[in-house]
Amino acid sequence: MNGSRRLLSTSSITDLNSDANKIREEIRRTGPKQSAALPKSIAGLHAEAARSPPPISSTSLQTTDKGKAILLRIKTAITALSAICETKINAYPFSSVPLEFLNLHTHAWILSALLHIYPECDDASMGDNSYSEHETNFPYDSIIFDIDTALIVGGASIPLQLRRLVNEFLEALYATEEHDVNKSTGTSTDQALVSSIKNFDYFCAPEYKQCIERTYIPSLYNKIPTLASPTIASFDAYMDEILVKSTSLQPVHLTGLATTWPAFKKWNSPAYLLSVTNNGRRVVPVEIGKSYVSDSWTQGFRKFGSVLLDWLQCDSQPETAGPTTYLAQHDLLSQVDPLRGDILMPDLIHSATFAKKETSTTKMTMVNAWVGPSGTISPLHTDPHDNILVQVVGYKYIRLYSPTIPKERMYPRGMENQVGIGVDMANTSAVELERGCFGAIFGDADVLDPAASVSDVQHKSSVRETNEFDGAKFSRLRERMHNKKKYRDDYEVFGWDGGFSDCILAPGDGLFIPAGWWHYVKSLSPSFTVSFWF
Numbered sequence: 001m002n003g004s005r006r007l008l009s010t011s012s013i014t015d016l017n018s019d020a021n022k023i024r025e026e027i028r029r030t031g032p033k034q035s036a037a038l039p040k041s042i043a044g045l046h047a048e049a050a051r052s053p054p055p056i057s058s059t060s061l062q063t064t065d066k067g068k069a070i071l072l073r074i075k076t077a078i079t080a081l082s083a084i085c086e087t088k089i090n091a092y093p094f095s096s097v098p099l100e101f102l103n104l105h106t107h108a109w110i111l112s113a114l115l116h117i118y119p120e121c122d123d124a125s126m127g128d129n130s131y132s133e134h135e136t137n138f139p140y141d142s143i144i145f146d147i148d149t150a151l152i153v154g155g156a157s158i159p160l161q162l163r164r165l166v167n168e169f170l171e172a173l174y175a176t177e178e179h180d181v182n183k184s185t186g187t188s189t190d191q192a193l194v195s196s197i198k199n200f201d202y203f204c205a206p207e208y209k210q211c212i213e214r215t216y217i218p219s220l221y222n223k224i225p226t227l228a229s230p231t232i233a234s235f236d237a238y239m240d241e242i243l244v245k246s247t248s249l250q251p252v253h254l255t256g257l258a259t260t261w262p263a264f265k266k267w268n269s270p271a272y273l274l275s276v277t278n279n280g281r282r283v284v285p286v287e288i289g290k291s292y293v294s295d296s297w298t299q300g301f302r303k304f305g306s307v308l309l310d311w312l313q314c315d316s317q318p319e320t321a322g323p324t325t326y327l328a329q330h331d332l333l334s335q336v337d338p339l340r341g342d343i344l345m346p347d348l349i350h351s352a353t354f355a356k357k358e359t360s361t362t363k364m365t366m367v368n369a370w371v372g373p374s375g376t377i378s379p380l381h382t383d384p385h386d387n388i389l390v391q392v393v394g395y396k397y398i399r400l401y402s403p404t405i406p407k408e409r410m411y412p413r414g415m416e417n418q419v420g421i422g423v424d425m426a427n428t429s430a431v432e433l434e435r436g437c438f439g440a441i442f443g444d445a446d447v448l449d450p451a452a453s454v455s456d457v458q459h460k461s462s463v464r465e466t467n468e469f470d471g472a473k474f475s476r477l478r479e480r481m482h483n484k485k486k487y488r489d490d491y492e493v494f495g496w497d498g499g500f501s502d503c504i505l506a507p508g509d510g511l512f513i514p515a516g517w518w519h520y521v522k523s524l525s526p527s528f529t530v531s532f533w534f
Contacts, residue, residue, distance in 0.1 A: 012176045013117060019169040020114040024050055026162050027107050034103040042084060046104060048077035049111050053118060074111075075121050082108035089153070099157060106154035110166060113146035140177060140281060144170075148283035149301075151335045167337040174278045193305050194279050197270045200312045204268060204394040204507075208525040212395050216504055216524055219439040224400065224503040224511070229256040232347050239353040249353070249386075249514040251400050253503045257510035258390050263342035264508055267393050267528050273308060276338040280305015284335070287326045291377045293413075293428060296323070304336075311373040315526050326376045332369035333530070339369075346388050346510065349534050354386065370529040378521040380410070380429035385533035387513040391505035394527035397441050399433065399502040401495065403516035409493050410518060431494050433520050436487045441522065444480060505529075 028050045035043040051074055054067035085105035089097050115121045116139045147166060151158065227238050235252075242250045258264055266272045274280045282304045289297035307325050333340040349365060366385070370376075374394075382403070389398070401410065413425035434442045488496055504524065505511055513519055 016169070016172055016176065017117055019165070019172050020117060021052060023110060023114060023162070023165045023169060024052055026165055027111065030159065030162070031104075031107060034100050034107075038100060038104075042081070042104070045077050045081045045084070046107065049074060049081050049108060051077075053115065071115070071118055071121055075115060078108050078112050078115065082112065102154060102157050106150045106158055106162075109146045109150035109153075110162075113143045113150070114169075116142045116146070140173070140278075143173065144278060144281045145283050145301075148335065152283075152285055152301075152330075155331060156334065163334070163337075170278060170337075177279060190279065190281070190305075193309060194274060197274055197280065197305060197309050197312065200270050200316075202268055203270055203273070203312070203528065204526045205315065208395060209506075212504060212506070212524060215440045216395075216397065219441055220502055220504065222498075222501045224251050224253045224398070224501045226253045226255055226503075230254045230348060230510075232351050235348050236352050239351070248403075249512075251501065251514060251517060252512045253505075254348075254388075254510035254512060255506075256508055257346065257388075258344070258392060259508035261343050261392070261508075263339070263392050263528075263530075266342055267339075268507075270308060270312065274305060276336055277304040280308060282336060284327050284332065285330055287328050288323050290324060291379050292328075293379050293425075293432075311371075311526050314373040324373065324376055326370075326372035328370050328372070328376075328378070329368045329531075331367060332371070333367055343367075343390075343392075343530060346390070346532060348388060348512070349532060354534070364534075366533040368531045368533070370527070370531065372523060372527060374523050374525050374527075376523040376527070377434065378519075380431055380433060380518055380520040382427045382516055382518050383513075383533065384427075384515055386515050388510055388532045388534075389505070389513060389521075390510045390530045390532070391507060392528045392530060393507055394523065394525040394529075395507075396505045396527055396529060397502065397522045397524055398505060398511055398513075399500050399520040400513065401500045401518035403518070405495065405499060405518075409495065411491055411494060429518065431491050432487075434522075436484050436491065436494075436496055438481070438484060441524070444477070 028047075031046045031050055032043065035046050051070075053071055053074060054064070081104060085101045085108060088101040089105060092098070147170065151163075151166070227234060230238075238252065239249060280303055283301050284304050284307070285299060286302050286307055287297065287299055291297065302325070307327065310322075310325055333343065345365065370378075380399075380401070411430040413428050413430050416423050416425045438444055488494075503511065
């Protein structure tokens with residue numbers, strides 16, 4: 001591991017390599033079928049990359065010159081295979097990438113991860129070619145980064161058996177690290193990170209409930225209809241009544257939908273989230289910036305523990321927060337296997353209401369996670385799928401506009417140039433709601449009386465409020481109202497003050513959003529959300 005020391009036994013390395021060989025065997029078994037349509041040269045590279053390295057001795061990890069030559073050939077083949085696959089992947093829109101190159105790319109990165117067990121193949125350990133019961137730089141970070149790259153890019157295309165073996169390897173790696181950390185008397189950057197995160201008892205502070213009830217709920221404009229503790233029968237009955245009056249499905253706020261999920265209790269604990277992400281070392285894709293339509297918006301890979309600490313510190317010290325970091329629309333539950341067992345697929349997906357449609361239950365359900373701090377925004381947009389959005393931790397504000405509204409009134413974006421590629425953004429509105437809407441939800445709470453954050457709630461409970469006129473606040477409010485009214489003029493036919501419905505999702509709540517409905521989403525607290533597209 002770069003920059004810190006670990007105590008690692010030879011037996012631990014031997015056990016890890018035993019799990020690694022099971023993965024190599026599975027890749028060798030499935031590789032020929034996946035590369036059958038490709039040139040023989042690529043199939044040969046794959047076979048060389050999946051070759052078993054020299055056995056690790058039970059007494060030493062030193063390898064012979066012959067063994068080092070074999071390791072070099074394997075590493076060279078992995079590098080070449082990865083480069084070919086990345087070139088092919090980058091030549092297509094991601095949804096059109098040939099499956100065989102996606103599969104071989106997954107294999108290359110997993111094989112690269114497994115090769116890091118050998119000191120001769122890890123750049124961080126050059127000059128110290130042994131992992132023994134002495135202090136060593138074991139490359140946890142390199143192994144996990146390569147595996148997560150494989151899982152993130154490969155996504156749902158990765159066969160279940162290979163995914164299972166990789167998760168077993170990660171569990172063994174985590175057990176090894178936990179053992180080593182407990183033996184170590186020193187401190188490291190990662191140990192300090194873990195300690196900092198564990199100091200937070202909650203992912204979302206309990207005071208947020210008071211803040212939501214005082215500040216945000218009173219500002220709701222036209223509440224989305226509610227169905228409490230829904231069952232398939234009650235949901236079908238509700239929708240049958242709706243369809244008598246309307247020709248299409250309507251949104252409904254599903255209170256108490258997920259209160260029985262294990263995630264409802266577990267995911268509020270930072271310590272638990274660390275334990276299922278290899279002490280926060282697992283790497284995740286994040287969006288950086290206000291929203292995906294912002295000029296400064298970008299993407300990157302970061303350790304989950306690092307971004308989790310950012311979110312927690314942003315919650316407790318908002319004045320020192322940097323750019324917003326958001327894990328958005330990512331199949332995290334497939335990547336981090338233990339999280340998958342913490343949720344239940346909503347029964348409503350199998351409702352007779354949806355069975356009447358040609359889509360829905362005949363399609364695979366796509367499950368995505370959305371995790372981030374207070375203030376994250378998904379701009380006003382539509383999706384081609386029915387969606388059950390489930391709030392597990394924290395609170396989110398949702399505003400919905402019907403697809404029956406004339407499209408020109410929604411100001412859809414057109415083709416936009418992103419990194420030299422034309423992207424159709426017609427499913428996203430050019431209207432930025434926070435720039436034209438009034439009220440606490442849209443950033444006006446700092447010049448109004450209600451508390452808009454946990455720190456405000458705590459401050460107001462400890463300081464006696466006065467009725468003195470605050471001229472500075474009044475001036476700021478007047479200027480903000482002027483700017484918002486000016487922004488509205490640019491989108492004058494948009495439904496600023498009507499034609500929409502809204503709600504606040506509390507922990508355990510769900511929201512059914514029919515396909516085609518415009519929706520805007522804003523986190524009012526640190527938040528962990530799961531969406532089911534079907």
